[in-house]
Amino acid sequence: MKKLINDPNQVVRESIEGLTLAYPQYVRQVEGLQAVVRRDAPVRNKVAVLTGGGSGHEPMFAGFVGPGLADGSVAGNIFTSPPPGPIVATAKAIQGGAGVLFLYGNYSGDTLNFDMAAEMLESDGIQVNTVRITDDVASAPKDQQADRRGIAGDFFVIKSAGACAEMGATLSEVTAAAEEANQNTRTMGIALSSCIIPASGRPIFDISEQDMELGMGLHGEPGIQRGPMRPADEVARQIVEAILADMPMDRGTEVAVMVNGMGATPLAELFIIFRAVSRLLSAGRISIIRSYVGNFATSLEMAGCSVTLMGVTPRLKPLLLAPAHSPALVQV
Amino acid sequence: MTASLNAVDFRRGLVFVADKIIESEARLNALDAAVGDGDHGITMRLGFEAVKHRLTQLEDDATFDRLLMEAAQAFMSVTGGAIGVILAKMLMGGGSALRGISEFGTPELSLMLAGMATAVGKAGKAKPGDKTILDAIHAASEAAEDAAQSEQPLAVALPAAATAAETAAQRTAGMVCRIGRASRLGDRALGHSDPGAVSFSIMLRAFEQGAAAR
Numbered sequence: 001m002k003k004l005i006n007d008p009n010q011v012v013r014e015s016i017e018g019l020t021l022a023y024p025q026y027v028r029q030v031e032g033l034q035a036v037v038r039r040d041a042p043v044r045n046k047v048a049v050l051t052g053g054g055s056g057h058e059p060m061f062a063g064f065v066g067p068g069l070a071d072g073s074v075a076g077n078i079f080t081s082p083p084p085g086p087i088v089a090t091a092k093a094i095q096g097g098a099g100v101l102f103l104y105g106n107y108s109g110d111t112l113n114f115d116m117a118a119e120m121l122e123s124d125g126i127q128v129n130t131v132r133i134t135d136d137v138a139s140a141p142k143d144q145q146a147d148r149r150g151i152a153g154d155f156f157v158i159k160s161a162g163a164c165a166e167m168g169a170t171l172s173e174v175t176a177a178a179e180e181a182n183q184n185t186r187t188m189g190i191a192l193s194s195c196i197i198p199a200s201g202r203p204i205f206d207i208s209e210q211d212m213e214l215g216m217g218l219h220g221e222p223g224i225q226r227g228p229m230r231p232a233d234e235v236a237r238q239i240v241e242a243i244l245a246d247m248p249m250d251r252g253t254e255v256a257v258m259v260n261g262m263g264a265t266p267l268a269e270l271f272i273i274f275r276a277v278s279r280l281l282s283a284g285r286i287s288i289i290r291s292y293v294g295n296f297a298t299s300l301e302m303a304g305c306s307v308t309l310m311g312v313t314p315r316l317k318p319l320l321l322a323p324a325h326s327p328a329l330v331q332v
Numbered sequence: 333m334t335a336s337l338n339a340v341d342f343r344r345g346l347v348f349v350a351d352k353i354i355e356s357e358a359r360l361n362a363l364d365a366a367v368g369d370g371d372h373g374i375t376m377r378l379g380f381e382a383v384k385h386r387l388t389q390l391e392d393d394a395t396f397d398r399l400l401m402e403a404a405q406a407f408m409s410v411t412g413g414a415i416g417v418i419l420a421k422m423l424m425g426g427g428s429a430l431r432g433i434s435e436f437g438t439p440e441l442s443l444m445l446a447g448m449a450t451a452v453g454k455a456g457k458a459k460p461g462d463k464t465i466l467d468a469i470h471a472a473s474e475a476a477e478d479a480a481q482s483e484q485p486l487a488v489a490l491p492a493a494a495t496a497a498e499t500a501a502q503r504t505a506g507m508v509c510r511i512g513r514a515s516r517l518g519d520r521a522l523g524h525s526d527p528g529a530v531s532f533s534i535m536l537r538a539f540e541q542g543a544a545a546r
Contacts, residue, residue: 054413077378079369080413108511109414112455116417200361200370219369 001201008198012055012075019062023327026066034082035090036062037072047165047174048072048094051103051158052087053110054079056195057218060154060297061104063328069162070103070326078197078300079219081109087117091126099127099171103158103178105150106132129171131178133157135187135308137246138215138224151218152260152297153185156310156320163322181316186243187258189306190235191216191223195263195299214238218262218299232269236276239307244284249311251285256320258291258308263298265305270294273305290320296328335485336437341543342396343387346403348542349535350384353377356534366524367509375415376531379407396436396444400427415528418456418465425451438489442480445473445493456511463507463521465528471500472536487544494537501529 005011012034020029020036027036035052042048051061052074061073071094076082081104091100102118104110111132118128134145135153150157160181164174191213194203204220207213212230215223230238249255259274261267274293281288289312297306312320324331337345353360353376360373386406387399394402404423408416429447433440449469453459460470475496479489504526508519 076412077375078371080371080375080411081416083408083410083412083416085409107414108456109412109416112414112417113412197370199374200365202365202370204365204369 001196003196003198005198008201011198012077015055015058016062016075019327026326027062030072030090030093033086033089034075035072035086035093036065036075037090037094038066038070041071041094042096043071044096045098046071046096047098047169047171048091048096048100049103049158049161049165049174050074050087050091050094050100051154052076052082052090053104053107054081054219056197056300057297059295059328060152061158064155064158064162064326066324066326068159068166068322068324068326068331069329070158071165078199081107081113084113084117084120087114088120091117091121091128095126099129101161101165101171101174101178102128102130103154103161104132105154106134106147107149127171129175131157131161131175131182133182135182135185136217137186137188137242139217139221142246149217149221151187151189152258152306153182153187153308153310155258155292155296156185156256156308157181159324160316160319162324163319166322177315177319180313181310181319184247184311184313184316185308186247187306187308188215188239188242189217189223189262190214190239190304191220191262191299192229192303193264194220195302197300212304216304218297220299232272233276236273236307237280240277240280240309243307243309247309247311249284249286253286254289254312254317255281255286256290256292256310256312257281257288258296258306259293260297260306260308261295262302262304262306263295264301264303267294270305273307277307289317292329335487336435336440337486337543338435339393339395339399342436343390343394343399344545345539345543346399347384347387348545349538350380350387352534352538353380353531354384356531360527360531363525363527363530367521368527372415372527372531375411375413379411379416379419382406382410396430396433396440397427400424400430414456418452418528421451421455422448422465422469425449436486438476438484438486439480441486441489441493442473442476445469445476449473458511461507462510463504463526463529464509464511465526465532467504467507467526468497468500468529468532468536472497472532490540490543494533494540497529497533497536501525501533504529
């Protein structure tokens with residue numbers, strides 16, 4: 001294993017320090033914590049959006065902290081949700097008196113820790129709502145949608161809620177926007193190789209040089225099909241068909257698209273995937289009103305990608321197009 | 333081992349638990365690599381380093397419940413993940429069951445383990461048979477309850493509970509996960525013991541050995 005690190009046990013802390021040193025115009029670190037908040041937090045009378053989860057998915061989550069996105073993000077260790085204490089402390093650092101919305105991917109560890117933090121905040125008189133993100137089509141069947149995991153689609157939910165909060169909406173309005181974004185967002189991923197956890201120094205699963213796995217999760221959770229490597233256009237077709245089967249779209253529907261790299265796949269390949277996705281959607285008369293191609297929700301140095309579609313409803317459209325300023329995304 | 337433990341014995345037992353878990357890091361990581369992301373040993377080590385540190389700082393006459401509550405807080409403050417909350421709630425559940433108690437014998441062992449099983453079942457929404465840490469806690473709790481009903485001394489009841497936890501942990505290898513991240517593995521988890529259940533069996537055996545080593 002070759003990694004540009006100093007100490008496997010300090011990867012998260014040092015990486016967050018680096019992020020805040022690199023982007024002081026948007027964010028600062030909460031002293032003593034693996035947590036990032038927007039530079040001007042707390043913003044008085046604004047709903048505060050708090051996200052977070054295990055590390056190893058950079059730039060998710062801390063990269064999406066800033067005006068128009070999340071107010072704060074709490075990082076756990078690699079692939080491990082943060083404990084309740086830092087979640088509470090970060091929520092207090094960002095809350096401006098209008099309540100806090102927790103947004104995170106639907107995993108049991110995150111749910112246990114954020115729920116406990118929410119209880120602690122409520123007992124201190126701070127109102128907390130929660131939306132758990134469930135965009136991963138491959139992680140559970142359609143009739144068990146509430147059990148699905150959250151992956152790259154987290155971004156569209158954070159974007160929608162963050163923009164809504166920035167416009168001065170109430171906690172219940174921001175929560176409703178996040179729920180609407182989550183309901184209209186679907187992702188499917190494909191993995192070509194495993195990542196290596198710094199502290200263990202070992203790959204988290206085995207996959208042969210010839211194979212790919214459709215639907216694999218961001219922590220190596222098994223997907224729905226492992227088989228021989230296919231050309232990019234076929235991979236894109238399989239993914240788009242699976243998403244549209246799960247969330248049928250009428251002709252004329254407007255969508256936002258994210259083609260997300262898992263960490264080790266070159267941008268050139270992500271654009272080849274986007275090209276195919278774009279052609280498939282336009283053949284179905286589905287129009288892309290905004291697209292994002294890059295590494296947004298990674299799995300350390302896993303190779304592969306995911307494709308996310310968000311059906312853009314009238315309520316979501318202005319939120320999607322609103323400006324955002326953060327380390328990982330600047331949209332004007 | 334005498335008929336019952338005092339709080340000093342109890343704390344020594346907990347410190348030995350911390351030492352044994354820290355020692356078992358590689359083994360627990362390897363178990364977790366088969367069904368998860370291979371970091372269970374790291375998480376447990378971090379948590380129990382904090383527990384050990386906290387236990388050594390407490391006043392000499394700290395009671396059973398205080399020792400367990402402080403251990404829970406220390407564990408949860410550094411770990412995160414599902415195991416952080418579940419193990420903390422387990423220790424708190426055991427602590428609540430021992431509130432106001434000054435001697436720890438077989439009936440108290442039974443109370444503590446029942447409190448732990450209830451707390452973990454509630455926190456993780458798991459049932460025995462779901463291939464989780466609860467399988468080991470539940471088995472130990474049942475063994476302790478049997479020992480309490482037949483008025484066995486602690487020197488018999490504690491090893492019996494530890495053995496029951498070990499057997500239950502081994503038996504999780506034949507189960508399919510129904511809860512948590514590993515539940516997505518389906519049959520692929522067959523043949524692998526649940527790392528949380530194994531951790532608990534290591535904890536209870538270490539507690540027995542540490543508490544007895546007067």
